[in-house]
Amino acid sequence: MSIEVKGVTKRFGDFVALEDVNVSIPTGQLTALLGPSGGGKSTLLRVIAGLESSDAGTIEIEGVDATRLAPQKRNVGFVFQHYAAFKHMTVAKNVAFGLEIRKKPKDEVRDRVHELLKLVHLEQFAHRLPSQLSGGQRQRMALARALAVEPSVLLLDEPFGALDAKVRKELRDWLRRLHDEVHVTTVFVTHDQEEALEVSDEIVVINNGRVEQVGTPDQLYDEPANDFVMSFLGEVTTLGGHAIRPHDIEVSTSPLLDHAIEGTVDRVLRIGFEVRLTVHTLDGEEVMVQLTRTLSNGLGVREGSTVWLTPLAGATVMPTAVSVGGHART
Numbered sequence: 355m356s357i358e359v360k361g362v363t364k365r366f367g368d369f370v371a372l373e374d375v376n377v378s379i380p381t382g383q384l385t386a387l388l389g390p391s392g393g394g395k396s397t398l399l400r401v402i403a404g405l406e407s408s409d410a411g412t413i414e415i416e417g418v419d420a421t422r423l424a425p426q427k428r429n430v431g432f433v434f435q436h437y438a439a440f441k442h443m444t445v446a447k448n449v450a451f452g453l454e455i456r457k458k459p460k461d462e463v464r465d466r467v468h469e470l471l472k473l474v475h476l477e478q479f480a481h482r483l484p485s486q487l488s489g490g491q492r493q494r495m496a497l498a499r500a501l502a503v504e505p506s507v508l509l510l511d512e513p514f515g516a517l518d519a520k521v522r523k524e525l526r527d528w529l530r531r532l533h534d535e536v537h538v539t540t541v542f543v544t545h546d547q548e549e550a551l552e553v554s555d556e557i558v559v560i561n562n563g564r565v566e567q568v569g570t571p572d573q574l575y576d577e578p579a580n581d582f583v584m585s586f587l588g589e590v591t592t593l594g595g596h597a598i599r600p601h602d603i604e605v606s607t608s609p610l611l612d613h614a615i616e617g618t619v620d621r622v623l624r625i626g627f628e629v630r631l632t633v634h635t636l637d638g639e640e641v642m643v644q645l646t647r648t649l650s651n652g653l654g655v656r657e658g659s660t661v662w663l664t665p666l667a668g669a670t671v672m673p674t675a676v677s678v679g680g681h682a683r684t
């Protein structure tokens with residue numbers, strides 16, 4: 355394991371931001387800290403980096419107890435959402451900074467900066483100032499700068515959070531490819547479930563200062579530990595008082611199965627290849643169903659149709675007493 359967080363609690367006055375958090379972050383993997391705003395993701399990252407001290411618990415990095423080590427002694431690289439570059443220095447100088455203060459030989463610094471700028475696809479911008487870069491390019495420069503000193507761990511706090519959706523998507527694909535090349539243990543904070551599902555090897559779901567679940571994207575999606583995780587990692591509706599994903603509901607236009615739930619289609623919404631039905635059941639439940647356009651056309655459902663709903667074989671179904679509509683989509 356590269357990072358071991360054991361029993362970490364962090365309070366701000368009376369407010370408990372992290373409560374008895376235990377997480378093991380494997381070496382060489384890309385791990386996402388995912389959760390709603392205010393859940394404690396950044397606080398955990400800052401405790402790992404040494405930028406905040408915890409009130410209880412320990413942090414081990416690469417087998418060394420780092421709990422009381424200063425940030426600069428932890429061998430971690432850090433990138434924030436709003437990266438503070440040295441405005442008067444060129445891109446190359448910004449990337450070289452950490453190496454120069456470590457008094458590395460000039461030739462070595464030059465070669466390493468060249469290698470890093472190539473890695474982040476900024477070679478042609480080496481002599482520009484940060485203000486002459488786009489937001490996405492600036493974040494790539496920040497990553498090159500963090501990687502320059504060969505950290506054992508790279509910590510990224512919403513690194514693409516301030517960028518528009520299209521650039522974000524490009525950068526997350528790029529981060530995945532970069533990680534496949536460099537393999538440095540990376541922990542990144544995001545509140546965007548799609549980003550976490552797409553990029554990470556493993557996801558730590560954090561809510562209200564506690565870890566809700568740790569697992570691969572597939573494990574979290576297919577076997578959520580509770581209805582919070584289930585609703586945070588994808589769309590959820592209720593059928594017969596159970597939480598279920600809208601695409602895990604089978605629709606038929608005749609009562610084929612005994613336990614099928616009868617309802618009336620209130621609304622049919624077509625979005626590209628997908629069709630979303632809102633169905634009111636006889637028990638007064640409002641159920642969202644997602645179908646492909648082909649399936650919907652085949653069934654011939656329209657507003658006012660009577661349908662029977664059942665969970666598909668293998669669907670994730672979870673009893674729920676609370677509302678599951680509160681998941682945050684960005």
Ligand SMILES: Nc1ncnc2c1ncn2[C@@H]1O[C@H](COP(=O)(O)OP(=O)(O)OP(=O)(O)O)[C@@H](O)[C@H]1O
Nearest residue numbers: 366369371389390391392393394395396397398545
């Ligand atoms: N320095 C501080 N002083 C007081 N409270 C703080 C401080 N830093 C964080 N908090 C509180 O701790 C809680 C967790 O904050 P944190 O930034 O870790 O959340 P987060 O999950 O990263 O959220 P976001 O996605 O909005 O950044 C929040 O309620 C926040 O207001």
